[in-house]
Amino acid sequence: MNYKPIRSKNLFIPNETKPFKISRSKIQDFFNCPRCFYLDRRCGTNHPPSYPFTLNNAVDTLLKKEFDQYRTQGNAHPICLTHGIDAVPFAHSDLDDWRMNLKGIQYLHEPTNFIITGSVDDIWVKPDGELIVADYKATSTTKGITLEEEYRQSYKRQMEIYQWLLRRKGFQVSKTGYFVYCNGDSQKEDFGEKLEFKILLLPYEGDDSWVEGTLFKIKECLKESSIPSTSENCDFCKYWFAVKAHVEKQ
Numbered sequence: 001m002n003y004k005p006i007r008s009k010n011l012f013i014p015n016e017t018k019p020f021k022i023s024r025s026k027i028q029d030f031f032n033c034p035r036c037f038y039l040d041r042r043c044g045t046n047h048p049p050s051y052p053f054t055l056n057n058a059v060d061t062l063l064k065k066e067f068d069q070y071r072t073q074g075n076a077h078p079i080c081l082t083h084g085i086d087a088v089p090f091a092h093s094d095l096d097d098w099r100m101n102l103k104g105i106q107y108l109h110e111p112t113n114f115i116i117t118g119s120v121d122d123i124w125v126k127p128d129g130e131l132i133v134a135d136y137k138a139t140s141t142t143k144g145i146t147l148e149e150e151y152r153q154s155y156k157r158q159m160e161i162y163q164w165l166l167r168r169k170g171f172q173v174s175k176t177g178y179f180v181y182c183n184g185d186s187q188k189e190d191f192g193e194k195l196e197f198k199i200l201l202l203p204y205e206g207d208d209s210w211v212e213g214t215l216f217k218i219k220e221c222l223k224e225s226s227i228p229s230t231s232e233n234c235d236f237c238k239y240w241f242a243v244k245a246h247v248e249k250q
Helices: 024-032 034-041 054-073 078-082 095-099 150-168 209-223 235-249
Strands: 020-023 105-109 114-118 122-125 131-139 176-184 197-205
Touching (some): 024 114, 024 150, 054 122, 054 131, 114 209
Parallel strands (some): 020 114
Antiparallel strands (some): 105 114, 122 131
16 A cells, blocks of 8 residues: 655655754654654654644733733833833834744754744843743643643743744843743632633743754754654554554454
């Protein structure tokens, strides 16, 4: 049976001279499983799509509108004033592009010939011009929210890639970024057509020193002629091999 890739666009082609785009989310995919990443970017077989986080997206949109009001005024948002952060929302002509999923902040990493992209939620600026990366998150939990849970390690890398991109664009960027965490309150007695949130600001001191080396590892992975070995912790790999084993028994 001849195999046809699900997707024929955005595939890495060895010896191609045109720069190849790698998004922030695809770098995370490489961390999760080099095999699945290779099947996606080299072979054109990506994961089944996940359900859209429409409520989370709504929170993101409303927060952006709210911070944009203060951006237009040149004033600090109350959450920054409450936490003693001397910064205002950053006004820049490219900010709308930097926020768009299909554009984002873009930087050509010449050693790998990769165009690295990442769509940031927001950027604040200190009086001395140093930038602060801010990322919006939404959840609903009765547990304390920290950045230490395993699945939130990807959030840290997300922040660090944004910081890395802005530094490569020539900006001075603070090591400390902030996660604006909106926690939906499910303890109310009734819904009343309104979901209320409590907002928590989580500081995180990023370290982007891993990014450069990871890009070279990604390049080497994509140049290989054979598919990488399965990853022990990858649920997609486990599922695929389990199905394959059952099919072979037939």
